[in-house]
Amino acid sequence: GAVVSQHPSWVICKSGTSVKIECRSLDFQATTMFWYRQFPKQSLMLMATSNEGSKATYEQGVEKDKFLINHASLTLSTLTVTSAHPEDSSFYICSASRGVSNQPQHFGDGTRLSIL
Amino acid sequence: QQQVKQSPQSLIVQKGGISIINCAYENTAFDYFPWYQQFPGKGPALLIAIRPDVSEKKEGRFTISFNKSAKQFSLHIMDSQPGDSATYFCAAGMKTSYDKVIFGPGTSLSVIP
Numbered sequence: 001g002a003v004v005s006q007h008p009s010w011v012i013c014k015s016g017t018s019v020k021i022e023c024r025s026l027d028f029q030a031t032t033m034f035w036y037r038q039f040p041k042q043s044l045m046l047m048a049t050s051n052e053g054s055k056a057t058y059e060q061g062v063e064k065d066k067f068l069i070n071h072a073s074l075t076l077s078t079l080t081v082t083s084a085h086p087e088d089s090s091f092y093i094c095s096a097s098r099g100v101s102n103q104p105q106h107f108g109d110g111t112r113l114s115i116l
Numbered sequence: 117q118q119q120v121k122q123s124p125q126s127l128i129v130q131k132g133g134i135s136i137i138n139c140a141y142e143n144t145a146f147d148y149f150p151w152y153q154q155f156p157g158k159g160p161a162l163l164i165a166i167r168p169d170v171s172e173k174k175e176g177r178f179t180i181s182f183n184k185s186a187k188q189f190s191l192h193i194m195d196s197q198p199g200d201s202a203t204y205f206c207a208a209g210m211k212t213s214y215d216k217v218i219f220g221p222g223t224s225l226s227v228i229p
Contacts, residue, residue: 004159006159032216034216041222041224042221042222043205043219043220043221043222044160044205044219046216049216093159093160095159104150104162104165105216105217106162107152107159107160107161108159109157109158109159110157110158110159112157
């Protein structure tokens with residue numbers, strides 16, 4: 001099956017620093033990648049959709065200046081949490097899609113972000 | 117109108133029993149209904165999906181039942197096993213973009229020996 005790799009799997013950093021999370025599709029070209037945020041015992045909340053070579057589309061309420069998304073190639077998208085604060089601590093999950101109408105998205109294993 | 121409702125929030129089933137999770141939606145434009153399984157500390161994985169042109173789809177021990185008129189669909193896990201213990205999310209999407217779906221709130225399933 002399709003493999004999506006996310007790195008790092010766990011990161012702890014100090015408040016005020018920026019953190020970059022990578023999402024790679026290892027065996028297919030992902031024209032579309034999605035970034036989700038998940039709090040404990042809650043559902044996945046879509047943060048933004050990124051298409052290769054285009055600016056990301058952010059969901060309502062998501063600060064685009066705080067959560068920078070870059071989708072520079074068909075196999076890599078990055079999410080940078082800028083000036084992170086403790087309330088940004090969460091589980092961040094990416095997914096990748098071929099962009100074909102009847103093909104589902106494939107998820108990475110998530111990144112646990114803890115801001116001290 | 118974009119919301120997907122899911123129940124129960126949590127479920128405990130004995131090994132060998134049937135686990136049933138129900139979902140409902142409002143937007144009739146939805147025509148793709150996947151179920152995802154998520155283990156702690158992992159991303160969700162697609163389990164099984166159905167389109168509204170069929171009322172039931174079975175894959176191994178997992179069956180989706182779909183009621184278009186009621187705008188409801190459910191997941192049945194037959195012969196539930198401890199390894200099935202996970203969080204299950206139903207979701208709904210549109211034909212124009214199956215890859216973008218709306219997730220339900222999730223059901224935490226525990227299968228006890």
